[in-house]
Amino acid sequence: MIPGIDVSSSALDAERTRLDVIAGNLANAQNTSDASGNVYRRKMVVFESKLNDALSTGTNSGSQVQVARIIDDPAPLPKVYMPGNPKADAQGMVQMPNVNPLDEMVDMMTASRSYQANLQVISTGRSMFEQSLKIAE
Amino acid sequence: MPIDGLFISPALQSLRLTMDESALRQQAISSNIANVNTPGYQRVDVSTAFQQAYSDAMTRLSNGESVDAMPDASIETAAVQGPARPDGNTVQIEQELVGMAQNSARYEFAGQMLTQNYHQMKSAISGQF
Numbered sequence: 001m002i003p004g005i006d007v008s009s010s011a012l013d014a015e016r017t018r019l020d021v022i023a024g025n026l027a028n029a030q031n032t033s034d035a036s037g038n039v040y041r042r043k044m045v046v047f048e049s050k051l052n053d054a055l056s057t058g059t060n061s062g063s064q065v066q067v068a069r070i071i072d073d074p075a076p077l078p079k080v081y082m083p084g085n086p087k088a089d090a091q092g093m094v095q096m097p098n099v100n101p102l103d104e105m106v107d108m109m110t111a112s113r114s115y116q117a118n119l120q121v122i123s124t125g126r127s128m129f130e131q132s133l134k135i136a137e
Numbered sequence: 138m139p140i141d142g143l144f145i146s147p148a149l150q151s152l153r154l155t156m157d158e159s160a161l162r163q164q165a166i167s168s169n170i171a172n173v174n175t176p177g178y179q180r181v182d183v184s185t186a187f188q189q190a191y192s193d194a195m196t197r198l199s200n201g202e203s204v205d206a207m208p209d210a211s212i213e214t215a216a217v218q219g220p221a222r223p224d225g226n227t228v229q230i231e232q233e234l235v236g237m238a239q240n241s242a243r244y245e246f247a248g249q250m251l252t253q254n255y256h257q258m259k260s261a262i263s264g265q266f
Contacts (some may be wrong), residue, residue: 065174120237
């Protein structure tokens, strides 16, 4: 009923997932041993448009967005000299996660701005709907 | 004049069409903003066939002529000015937000006018102001 609300709420979902992943990356920025004992790798979300069912019936309402998958960043892991660390190799080097807090911060800003933009769309759609209700007054 | 004639006056018809068109455009804009971070997403807009039919209908209505049936309201991939972003996405968020502000103002205007029209009609019928 409210124009575009399905699409916008799917985007809110997707951006929130992205924010969760960023939080996970920042929290694990120094984690050298994840659940399976490997060095933590930065996670990245991949967004994709969901093909709309309504497309086939001709009443196209735009495409929703969803998180297709969450992938590991293949960038090389930096090495840090930490001889005392139990994970250190013969030269005293330890592999650290490839999380760069700066990248995460920028991603976080983008995600939160996109979230705001979508909220704005929903509130505009809602006021349009309210306007149409007033016609019958 | 049959009573139906009251409700198909050119003014009412053009306001209704404007609201339809505006609601459809809001759908397109919400899709564009939702997909602003989707790689390869192509910006959508109200289909050119519908836009053409809409402006034709507006011209006819303002000349006091009647309007043929409108084509199906639909959204399609739109032409874009300027290059796509490196990820293949063609949405420019500023344009979409400005478009949304204009569009909702148009919708609100048409809605207000329609309300006014019906109020006047009611006043005329009941003889009360």
